[in-house]
Structures are given as C-alpha cells and as structure tokens.
Amino acid sequence: MRTFTARIEGAQLSAEQLISQLRRDPNSLSPRHIAGFHTPDGEPARNMGPGGEYVVEIPGPWNGPVRVDAVDDTSITLITLDGHMEAGHIRFAATDDRSGRVDVFQIRSWARAGDPLFEHLHLAAGIGREAQTAMWVHTCDRAIHESGGRRSGPIDVDTEILEGSDPSHDS
Secondary structure, three states: OEEEEEEEEOOOOOHHHHHHHHHHOHHHOOOOOOOEEEOOOOOEOOOOOOOOEEEEEOOOOOOEEEEEEEEEOOEEEEEEOOOOOEEEEEEEEEEEOOOOOEEEEEEEEEEEEOOHHHHHHHHHOOHHHHHHHHHHHHHHHHHHHHHOOEEOOOOEEEEOOOOOOOOOOOO
16 A cells, blocks of 8 residues: 655645546646656546546556545545556545645555556566656645645655555455
C-alpha cells in the first residue's frame, strides 16, 4: 500500500470541486510526460463515472486498463483490469479545512504486481517504485496548483509492504 499526501494552504477550491475537476478531466492532474488517461478508443478521458473504463498510458510496455469502481463528492476509486502492471485499486481523495477549502489531497494505492517482471522492477530493482513515486508526487503538485493553493511542507510518501501476503488473492 502506498499513500501520497499533499497538504494545501490557501486553496480557492473545496475538496468537492477539486475531485469534480479530476473526474471531469483526469488529464488536468496527470503528469502528461509520464501518464495520460484515455478511453479504450483513444479519446482523452472525460467525465469519469462509475463503471467507466479507461487506459492509463505509460511509457513502456505497460499501459494500464482501469475501471471507475466508486465515486462520491470527495473521492474517486479506480480498480485495475486484466493487462494492468498492478492488480489492485487506487483512491484519489480530498478533504476540506474548517473554511470549506481543500486542505489535503491524497492518493492511496493498494496493489500487488500484475506480473513477475513488474514485481522485479517495482520491488527488487525499485525502478517501478521510483517512476510511480514521480508520477503521483507530480499529480499531487498538479492538484495543489488546480486548487489555487500552495504546498504546505513536503508531499508525504508512505509505503507499507505486507510480508507473506498471498498474491493469488485480491483483497
């Protein structure tokens, strides 16, 4: 499980408005030089809602098909589909401060490697983990920018590896 947490000061948007922006145009927050969201037909992703399927295009051989699993006012959860480099889900969420402005944007990924090669690159060699970190830190910075606020401290990156977990069970 990996969690990327950005704390925001002086935002002009609420958490609901920021997540609405993400749903309306996920490419507005994604690092275009690393990844982009598209429909299976190749059109830019727009208006992401429950059940919608998209492809996260990433340099290299691992474009990642995903489906929108859940949506509420302040979060959106995607699950990976067959052919994705990871098997699991990812949640984008935001919270408001007392004034009703977004103060935290968070990305939380629960996943295991989707194939042995990616497991080696991600866990053993660390290459996939570094690329993933760069992508999600950039996404957090884009969320801060879109909110109209500024970063409050560093983006926290926490990783938890469940030793001995059985990769044949998706949970």
